[in-house]
Amino acid sequence: MLVSWDVLAIAVVVLVVGCIVALAAVVVIKGSRHARERRRTVHENAVRSRIMALAVAEDEALDALVQELASTPGPLGDHVEQTLLRMIPEVRGDVREAMISVLAARGLLRRSLQRISSRSAIQRAGAAELLGVLGGSEVIRPLTAALRDKNLEVRLVAARALGVAARPEAGGHLVDALSLTSGIPHSVAATALLNLPDQDPTVYIEGLRDRDAGIRYGSAAVVGMLLMSEAAEALFECLLAEGGRENASDVVVAACARSLGRLSYKPATSELAEISCSSSASSSVRQAAGEALRAMPGAEAREVRRHVMERADADVRRILVDA
Protein backbone atom coordinates (compact mmCIF):
# COMPACT_ATOMS: atom_id res chain seq x y z
CA MET A 1 0.00 0.00 0.00
CA LEU A 2 2.94 2.32 0.95
CA VAL A 3 4.58 1.57 -2.41
CA SER A 4 1.34 2.41 -4.11
CA TRP A 5 1.28 5.90 -2.52
CA ASP A 6 4.86 6.55 -3.73
CA VAL A 7 3.98 5.45 -7.25
CA LEU A 8 0.88 7.59 -7.18
CA ALA A 9 2.86 10.65 -6.06
CA ILE A 10 5.44 10.13 -8.76
CA ALA A 11 2.71 9.66 -11.33
CA VAL A 12 1.04 12.90 -10.24
CA VAL A 13 4.34 14.78 -10.46
CA VAL A 14 5.05 13.33 -13.91
CA LEU A 15 1.53 14.24 -15.03
CA VAL A 16 1.84 17.81 -13.77
CA VAL A 17 5.26 18.27 -15.36
CA GLY A 18 3.91 16.75 -18.59
CA CYS A 19 0.99 19.14 -18.60
CA ILE A 20 3.25 22.12 -18.01
CA VAL A 21 5.56 21.03 -20.83
CA ALA A 22 2.60 20.44 -23.17
CA LEU A 23 1.11 23.83 -22.26
CA ALA A 24 4.44 25.54 -22.83
CA ALA A 25 4.77 23.77 -26.19
CA VAL A 26 1.29 24.93 -27.25
CA VAL A 27 2.09 28.51 -26.20
CA VAL A 28 5.40 28.44 -28.08
CA ILE A 29 3.82 26.93 -31.24
CA LYS A 30 0.88 29.35 -31.22
CA GLY A 31 3.17 32.29 -30.51
CA SER A 32 5.51 31.40 -33.35
CA ARG A 33 2.55 30.84 -35.68
CA HIS A 34 1.12 34.25 -34.77
CA ALA A 35 4.51 35.86 -35.20
CA ARG A 36 4.89 34.14 -38.58
CA GLU A 37 1.42 35.32 -39.66
CA ARG A 38 2.16 38.85 -38.44
CA ARG A 39 5.42 38.88 -40.41
CA ARG A 40 3.58 37.51 -43.45
CA THR A 41 0.86 40.15 -43.16
CA VAL A 42 3.47 42.90 -42.86
CA HIS A 43 5.29 41.56 -45.93
CA GLU A 44 2.08 41.08 -47.88
CA ASN A 45 0.94 44.61 -47.08
CA ALA A 46 4.31 45.92 -48.21
CA VAL A 47 4.01 43.98 -51.48
CA ARG A 48 0.39 45.06 -51.85
CA SER A 49 1.32 48.73 -51.55
CA ARG A 50 3.97 48.16 -54.26
CA ILE A 51 1.30 46.60 -56.49
CA MET A 52 -1.03 49.53 -55.92
CA ALA A 53 1.86 51.85 -56.75
CA LEU A 54 1.73 50.41 -60.29
CA ALA A 55 -1.35 52.61 -60.75
CA VAL A 56 0.64 55.80 -60.26
CA ALA A 57 4.22 55.00 -61.28
CA GLU A 58 5.55 56.49 -64.51
CA ASP A 59 8.43 55.59 -66.85
CA GLU A 60 11.64 54.73 -64.94
CA ALA A 61 9.87 54.30 -61.59
CA LEU A 62 7.42 51.96 -63.30
CA ASP A 63 10.22 49.85 -64.81
CA ALA A 64 11.89 49.57 -61.41
CA LEU A 65 8.61 48.61 -59.77
CA VAL A 66 7.88 45.96 -62.40
CA GLN A 67 11.37 44.51 -61.86
CA GLU A 68 10.96 44.55 -58.08
CA LEU A 69 7.61 42.76 -58.20
CA ALA A 70 8.86 40.36 -60.87
CA SER A 71 11.75 39.28 -58.67
CA THR A 72 9.77 38.89 -55.43
CA PRO A 73 10.56 35.32 -54.33
CA GLY A 74 8.70 32.50 -52.56
CA PRO A 75 5.25 32.78 -51.01
CA LEU A 76 5.31 36.57 -51.40
CA GLY A 77 5.88 36.05 -55.10
CA ASP A 78 2.80 33.82 -55.17
CA HIS A 79 0.92 36.60 -53.37
CA VAL A 80 2.00 39.04 -56.09
CA GLU A 81 0.73 36.71 -58.82
CA GLN A 82 -2.60 35.98 -57.10
CA THR A 83 -3.29 39.67 -56.41
CA LEU A 84 -2.45 40.70 -59.96
CA LEU A 85 -4.56 37.90 -61.47
CA ARG A 86 -7.51 39.09 -59.38
CA MET A 87 -7.03 42.71 -60.43
CA ILE A 88 -6.21 42.45 -64.13
CA PRO A 89 -9.79 41.70 -65.30
CA GLU A 90 -10.99 44.84 -63.49
CA VAL A 91 -8.60 47.36 -65.06
CA ARG A 92 -7.46 48.47 -68.47
CA GLY A 93 -4.93 50.85 -69.96
CA ASP A 94 -1.34 51.31 -68.82
CA VAL A 95 -1.98 49.83 -65.35
CA ARG A 96 -3.20 46.58 -66.89
CA GLU A 97 -0.19 46.50 -69.19
CA ALA A 98 2.16 47.06 -66.24
CA MET A 99 0.47 44.25 -64.28
CA ILE A 100 0.76 41.88 -67.23
CA SER A 101 4.43 42.85 -67.62
CA VAL A 102 5.05 41.79 -64.01
CA LEU A 103 3.38 38.41 -64.57
CA ALA A 104 5.20 37.88 -67.86
CA ALA A 105 8.53 38.78 -66.21
CA ARG A 106 7.75 36.27 -63.44
CA GLY A 107 7.50 33.61 -66.14
CA LEU A 108 3.76 33.05 -65.84
CA LEU A 109 3.24 33.27 -69.61
CA ARG A 110 6.01 30.73 -70.24
CA ARG A 111 4.68 28.41 -67.50
CA SER A 112 1.11 28.68 -68.83
CA LEU A 113 2.21 27.97 -72.40
CA GLN A 114 3.90 24.80 -71.10
CA ARG A 115 0.98 23.77 -68.88
CA ILE A 116 -1.58 24.04 -71.68
CA SER A 117 0.06 20.90 -73.15
CA SER A 118 -0.03 19.08 -69.81
CA ARG A 119 -1.54 15.60 -69.52
CA SER A 120 -3.85 16.85 -66.78
CA ALA A 121 -7.10 18.46 -68.01
CA ILE A 122 -7.24 20.57 -64.83
CA GLN A 123 -3.76 21.93 -65.58
CA ARG A 124 -4.71 22.62 -69.20
CA ALA A 125 -7.93 24.42 -68.20
CA GLY A 126 -6.07 26.50 -65.59
CA ALA A 127 -3.40 27.41 -68.13
CA ALA A 128 -6.05 28.40 -70.70
CA GLU A 129 -7.71 30.71 -68.19
CA LEU A 130 -4.38 32.37 -67.33
CA LEU A 131 -3.46 32.79 -70.98
CA GLY A 132 -6.75 34.61 -71.54
CA VAL A 133 -5.96 37.04 -68.73
CA LEU A 134 -2.38 37.56 -69.91
CA GLY A 135 -3.59 38.19 -73.48
CA GLY A 136 -1.35 39.26 -76.35
CA SER A 137 -0.87 37.73 -79.79
CA GLU A 138 1.18 34.76 -78.55
CA VAL A 139 -1.72 33.27 -76.57
CA ILE A 140 -4.11 33.00 -79.52
CA ARG A 141 -2.56 29.95 -81.20
CA PRO A 142 -2.46 27.76 -78.05
CA LEU A 143 -5.94 28.88 -77.05
CA THR A 144 -7.45 28.18 -80.47
CA ALA A 145 -5.76 24.76 -80.37
CA ALA A 146 -7.38 24.23 -76.95
CA LEU A 147 -10.80 24.81 -78.58
CA ARG A 148 -10.29 21.32 -80.02
CA ASP A 149 -9.05 19.77 -76.75
CA LYS A 150 -10.36 16.27 -76.04
CA ASN A 151 -11.77 17.53 -72.72
CA LEU A 152 -14.97 19.63 -72.95
CA GLU A 153 -14.13 21.72 -69.85
CA VAL A 154 -10.81 22.74 -71.42
CA ARG A 155 -12.57 23.68 -74.68
CA LEU A 156 -15.09 25.74 -72.74
CA VAL A 157 -12.44 27.57 -70.70
CA ALA A 158 -10.43 28.22 -73.88
CA ALA A 159 -13.48 29.79 -75.59
CA ARG A 160 -14.05 32.08 -72.59
CA ALA A 161 -10.34 32.90 -72.44
CA LEU A 162 -10.32 33.95 -76.11
CA GLY A 163 -13.08 36.41 -75.25
CA VAL A 164 -11.03 37.76 -72.36
CA ALA A 165 -7.88 38.01 -74.49
CA ALA A 166 -10.04 39.97 -76.99
CA ARG A 167 -7.92 39.66 -80.13
CA PRO A 168 -9.72 40.04 -83.49
CA GLU A 169 -7.79 37.12 -85.04
CA ALA A 170 -9.65 34.73 -82.73
CA GLY A 171 -12.95 35.49 -84.54
CA GLY A 172 -12.85 32.70 -87.16
CA HIS A 173 -11.87 30.09 -84.54
CA LEU A 174 -14.69 31.11 -82.23
CA VAL A 175 -17.18 31.01 -85.12
CA ASP A 176 -16.00 27.43 -85.78
CA ALA A 177 -16.53 26.71 -82.07
CA LEU A 178 -20.24 27.48 -82.63
CA SER A 179 -20.43 24.14 -84.44
CA LEU A 180 -22.93 21.63 -83.06
CA THR A 181 -20.10 19.12 -82.72
CA SER A 182 -17.83 21.34 -80.60
CA GLY A 183 -19.84 20.73 -77.42
CA ILE A 184 -19.17 24.33 -76.37
CA PRO A 185 -22.46 26.04 -75.45
CA HIS A 186 -23.46 28.66 -78.02
CA SER A 187 -23.81 31.28 -75.30
CA VAL A 188 -20.14 30.83 -74.29
CA ALA A 189 -18.70 31.11 -77.82
CA ALA A 190 -21.11 33.92 -78.75
CA THR A 191 -20.30 35.91 -75.61
CA ALA A 192 -16.59 35.56 -76.39
CA LEU A 193 -17.23 36.75 -79.96
CA LEU A 194 -19.08 39.81 -78.68
CA ASN A 195 -15.93 40.81 -76.76
CA LEU A 196 -13.63 40.88 -79.79
CA PRO A 197 -12.72 44.28 -81.22
CA ASP A 198 -12.43 45.25 -84.91
CA GLN A 199 -14.10 42.11 -86.23
CA ASP A 200 -13.91 40.95 -89.83
CA PRO A 201 -17.44 40.60 -91.32
CA THR A 202 -16.30 37.96 -93.84
CA VAL A 203 -15.85 35.53 -90.93
CA TYR A 204 -19.58 35.81 -90.20
CA ILE A 205 -20.61 35.86 -93.88
CA GLU A 206 -18.83 32.50 -94.28
CA GLY A 207 -20.41 31.31 -91.04
CA LEU A 208 -23.88 32.12 -92.38
CA ARG A 209 -23.16 29.88 -95.40
CA ASP A 210 -21.67 27.04 -93.35
CA ARG A 211 -23.08 23.49 -93.59
CA ASP A 212 -23.25 23.29 -89.77
CA ALA A 213 -26.56 24.65 -88.43
CA GLY A 214 -24.89 25.62 -85.13
CA ILE A 215 -22.41 27.87 -86.93
CA ARG A 216 -25.19 29.44 -89.03
CA TYR A 217 -27.31 30.02 -85.94
CA GLY A 218 -24.49 31.52 -83.85
CA SER A 219 -23.26 33.70 -86.72
CA ALA A 220 -26.79 35.01 -87.33
CA ALA A 221 -27.30 35.85 -83.66
CA VAL A 222 -23.92 37.55 -83.20
CA VAL A 223 -24.19 39.59 -86.42
CA GLY A 224 -27.41 41.08 -85.07
CA MET A 225 -25.98 41.78 -81.62
CA LEU A 226 -22.91 43.43 -83.14
CA LEU A 227 -25.15 45.42 -85.54
CA MET A 228 -22.79 44.29 -88.31
CA SER A 229 -24.53 45.83 -91.34
CA GLU A 230 -21.84 44.47 -93.74
CA ALA A 231 -23.25 40.99 -93.13
CA ALA A 232 -26.93 41.95 -93.52
CA GLU A 233 -27.21 40.74 -97.11
CA ALA A 234 -25.65 37.36 -96.23
CA LEU A 235 -28.02 37.18 -93.27
CA PHE A 236 -31.01 37.63 -95.59
CA GLU A 237 -29.59 35.04 -98.01
CA CYS A 238 -29.20 32.64 -95.11
CA LEU A 239 -32.83 33.19 -94.12
CA LEU A 240 -34.02 32.54 -97.70
CA ALA A 241 -31.79 29.50 -98.21
CA GLU A 242 -32.48 27.79 -94.88
CA GLY A 243 -35.76 26.17 -96.00
CA GLY A 244 -33.99 24.37 -98.84
CA ARG A 245 -31.20 22.94 -96.68
CA GLU A 246 -30.90 19.31 -95.77
CA ASN A 247 -30.43 20.22 -92.11
CA ALA A 248 -32.79 23.24 -92.12
CA SER A 249 -33.31 24.61 -88.66
CA ASP A 250 -36.05 26.80 -87.23
CA VAL A 251 -33.64 28.37 -84.75
CA VAL A 252 -31.45 29.57 -87.66
CA VAL A 253 -34.45 31.18 -89.41
CA ALA A 254 -35.58 32.78 -86.15
CA ALA A 255 -32.07 34.11 -85.40
CA CYS A 256 -31.76 35.50 -88.95
CA ALA A 257 -35.15 37.19 -88.67
CA ARG A 258 -34.38 38.79 -85.29
CA SER A 259 -30.98 40.04 -86.47
CA LEU A 260 -32.47 41.44 -89.71
CA GLY A 261 -34.85 43.36 -87.48
CA ARG A 262 -32.01 44.64 -85.28
CA LEU A 263 -30.18 45.76 -88.42
CA SER A 264 -33.37 47.33 -89.85
CA TYR A 265 -32.61 45.61 -93.17
CA LYS A 266 -35.48 46.94 -95.27
CA PRO A 267 -35.11 44.55 -98.29
CA ALA A 268 -36.19 41.74 -95.95
CA THR A 269 -39.47 43.39 -94.94
CA SER A 270 -41.79 41.55 -97.40
CA GLU A 271 -40.20 38.17 -96.69
CA LEU A 272 -40.50 38.72 -92.93
CA ALA A 273 -44.14 39.63 -93.43
CA GLU A 274 -44.72 36.39 -95.36
CA ILE A 275 -42.99 34.31 -92.68
CA SER A 276 -44.92 36.00 -89.86
CA CYS A 277 -48.20 34.93 -91.51
CA SER A 278 -47.09 31.53 -92.86
CA SER A 279 -48.98 28.53 -91.56
CA SER A 280 -46.07 26.28 -92.52
CA ALA A 281 -43.61 28.17 -90.26
CA SER A 282 -43.36 27.21 -86.61
CA SER A 283 -44.81 29.52 -83.97
CA SER A 284 -41.34 30.61 -82.77
CA VAL A 285 -40.27 31.51 -86.33
CA ARG A 286 -43.48 33.47 -86.97
CA GLN A 287 -42.98 35.37 -83.72
CA ALA A 288 -39.32 36.11 -84.51
CA ALA A 289 -40.39 37.48 -87.92
CA GLY A 290 -43.05 39.55 -86.15
CA GLU A 291 -40.45 40.98 -83.75
CA ALA A 292 -38.22 41.85 -86.70
CA LEU A 293 -41.13 43.55 -88.50
CA ARG A 294 -41.89 45.56 -85.40
CA ALA A 295 -38.31 46.91 -85.45
CA MET A 296 -38.43 48.00 -89.11
CA PRO A 297 -38.56 51.79 -89.48
CA GLY A 298 -40.40 53.85 -92.08
CA ALA A 299 -43.85 54.28 -93.62
CA GLU A 300 -43.51 51.27 -95.93
CA ALA A 301 -42.83 48.93 -92.99
CA ARG A 302 -45.80 50.47 -91.17
CA GLU A 303 -48.05 49.61 -94.13
CA VAL A 304 -46.68 46.05 -94.24
CA ARG A 305 -47.36 45.66 -90.51
CA ARG A 306 -50.95 46.84 -91.08
CA HIS A 307 -51.46 44.05 -93.64
CA VAL A 308 -49.82 41.48 -91.38
CA MET A 309 -52.15 42.47 -88.53
CA GLU A 310 -55.07 41.38 -90.74
CA ARG A 311 -53.61 37.94 -91.53
CA ALA A 312 -51.33 36.88 -88.68
CA ASP A 313 -52.17 34.74 -85.66
CA ALA A 314 -52.88 36.20 -82.23
CA ASP A 315 -49.26 35.86 -80.96
CA VAL A 316 -47.82 37.82 -83.88
CA ARG A 317 -50.60 40.43 -83.66
CA ARG A 318 -49.77 40.87 -79.95
CA ILE A 319 -46.12 41.56 -80.89
CA LEU A 320 -47.10 44.07 -83.55
CA VAL A 321 -49.84 45.84 -81.69
CA ASP A 322 -47.48 48.32 -79.96
CA ALA A 323 -45.40 49.03 -83.07
Add this chain to the structure above:
Amino acid sequence: MPHKILVVDDDADIRDLVSTKLESSGYEVETAGDGVAGLELATNNGYSLVISDVMMPGMSGVDMVRMMRAAEPPVSVPVILLTAKNQERDIESGFAAGITDYVVKPFSPRELAARVAGILAR
Protein backbone atom coordinates in the same frame (compact mmCIF):
# COMPACT_ATOMS: atom_id res chain seq x y z
CA MET B 1 -7.48 72.20 -48.52
CA PRO B 2 -7.46 69.13 -50.77
CA HIS B 3 -10.79 67.74 -51.94
CA LYS B 4 -12.03 64.84 -49.82
CA ILE B 5 -13.28 61.82 -51.78
CA LEU B 6 -15.17 58.74 -50.55
CA VAL B 7 -14.51 55.43 -52.34
CA VAL B 8 -17.14 52.71 -51.72
CA ASP B 9 -16.37 49.21 -52.99
CA ASP B 10 -16.57 45.74 -51.44
CA ASP B 11 -13.50 44.65 -53.45
CA ALA B 12 -10.46 45.66 -51.39
CA ASP B 13 -8.20 45.48 -54.44
CA ILE B 14 -10.25 48.03 -56.37
CA ARG B 15 -10.73 50.19 -53.28
CA ASP B 16 -6.98 50.34 -52.68
CA LEU B 17 -6.14 50.88 -56.34
CA VAL B 18 -8.57 53.79 -56.72
CA SER B 19 -7.45 55.28 -53.39
CA THR B 20 -3.78 55.08 -54.35
CA LYS B 21 -4.44 56.73 -57.70
CA LEU B 22 -6.54 59.54 -56.21
CA GLU B 23 -4.13 60.15 -53.32
CA SER B 24 -1.29 60.46 -55.80
CA SER B 25 -3.37 63.11 -57.57
CA GLY B 26 -3.49 65.13 -54.34
CA TYR B 27 -6.92 64.18 -52.99
CA GLU B 28 -7.73 63.07 -49.48
CA VAL B 29 -9.44 59.68 -49.69
CA GLU B 30 -11.63 57.74 -47.28
CA THR B 31 -13.06 54.29 -48.01
CA ALA B 32 -16.03 52.09 -47.16
CA GLY B 33 -16.51 48.38 -47.87
CA ASP B 34 -20.27 48.39 -48.51
CA GLY B 35 -23.23 50.61 -49.30
CA VAL B 36 -24.44 50.86 -45.69
CA ALA B 37 -21.07 52.11 -44.42
CA GLY B 38 -20.77 54.33 -47.49
CA LEU B 39 -24.16 55.93 -46.82
CA GLU B 40 -23.23 56.53 -43.18
CA LEU B 41 -19.96 58.25 -44.13
CA ALA B 42 -21.44 60.20 -47.04
CA THR B 43 -24.25 61.52 -44.87
CA ASN B 44 -22.07 62.63 -41.99
CA ASN B 45 -18.89 63.87 -43.66
CA GLY B 46 -18.41 66.64 -46.14
CA TYR B 47 -17.04 64.91 -49.23
CA SER B 48 -16.40 66.68 -52.50
CA LEU B 49 -17.18 63.50 -54.47
CA VAL B 50 -18.19 59.85 -53.99
CA ILE B 51 -17.04 56.94 -56.19
CA SER B 52 -19.09 53.79 -55.71
CA ASP B 53 -19.30 50.28 -57.06
CA VAL B 54 -22.80 49.08 -58.04
CA MET B 55 -22.97 45.48 -56.82
CA MET B 56 -22.22 45.32 -53.11
CA PRO B 57 -23.57 43.18 -50.27
CA GLY B 58 -26.26 44.78 -48.14
CA MET B 59 -26.94 47.87 -50.20
CA SER B 60 -26.15 48.49 -53.86
CA GLY B 61 -24.38 51.62 -55.03
CA VAL B 62 -27.56 52.80 -56.78
CA ASP B 63 -29.63 52.36 -53.59
CA MET B 64 -26.95 54.21 -51.64
CA VAL B 65 -27.18 57.17 -54.00
CA ARG B 66 -31.00 57.07 -53.89
CA MET B 67 -30.89 57.24 -50.08
CA MET B 68 -28.28 59.99 -50.11
CA ARG B 69 -30.51 62.11 -52.33
CA ALA B 70 -33.60 61.28 -50.23
CA ALA B 71 -31.89 62.12 -46.91
CA GLU B 72 -32.98 65.15 -44.91
CA PRO B 73 -31.16 67.39 -45.75
CA PRO B 74 -30.26 65.71 -49.10
CA VAL B 75 -26.62 64.78 -49.71
CA SER B 76 -26.05 66.43 -53.07
CA VAL B 77 -22.37 65.49 -53.54
CA PRO B 78 -21.45 64.34 -57.10
CA VAL B 79 -21.28 60.54 -57.48
CA ILE B 80 -19.38 58.45 -60.03
CA LEU B 81 -20.67 54.89 -60.38
CA LEU B 82 -18.25 52.06 -61.17
CA THR B 83 -20.28 49.58 -63.19
CA ALA B 84 -19.57 46.31 -64.96
CA LYS B 85 -19.75 46.02 -68.73
CA ASN B 86 -23.22 45.46 -70.21
CA GLN B 87 -25.06 46.75 -67.14
CA GLU B 88 -27.02 49.44 -68.98
CA ARG B 89 -29.90 49.04 -66.54
CA ASP B 90 -27.63 49.97 -63.62
CA ILE B 91 -26.50 53.05 -65.48
CA GLU B 92 -30.09 53.99 -66.28
CA SER B 93 -31.28 53.50 -62.71
CA GLY B 94 -28.10 55.21 -61.47
CA PHE B 95 -28.90 58.36 -63.42
CA ALA B 96 -32.51 58.17 -62.24
CA ALA B 97 -31.18 58.00 -58.66
CA GLY B 98 -28.97 61.04 -59.24
CA ILE B 99 -25.45 59.93 -60.18
CA THR B 100 -23.24 62.44 -61.96
CA ASP B 101 -21.22 60.09 -64.17
CA TYR B 102 -20.26 56.43 -64.56
CA VAL B 103 -17.14 54.46 -65.43
CA VAL B 104 -17.36 50.97 -66.91
CA LYS B 105 -15.15 48.14 -65.60
CA PRO B 106 -12.57 47.19 -66.70
CA PHE B 107 -11.61 50.78 -66.08
CA SER B 108 -8.51 52.88 -66.47
CA PRO B 109 -7.46 54.50 -63.16
CA ARG B 110 -5.93 57.33 -65.18
CA GLU B 111 -9.27 57.97 -66.92
CA LEU B 112 -11.13 57.78 -63.62
CA ALA B 113 -8.80 60.39 -62.12
CA ALA B 114 -9.38 62.62 -65.16
CA ARG B 115 -13.15 62.34 -64.74
CA VAL B 116 -12.82 63.17 -61.03
CA ALA B 117 -10.74 66.25 -61.88
CA GLY B 118 -13.29 67.29 -64.49
CA ILE B 119 -16.23 67.01 -62.11
CA LEU B 120 -14.43 68.78 -59.27
CA ALA B 121 -13.41 71.62 -61.60
CA ARG B 122 -17.05 72.39 -62.47
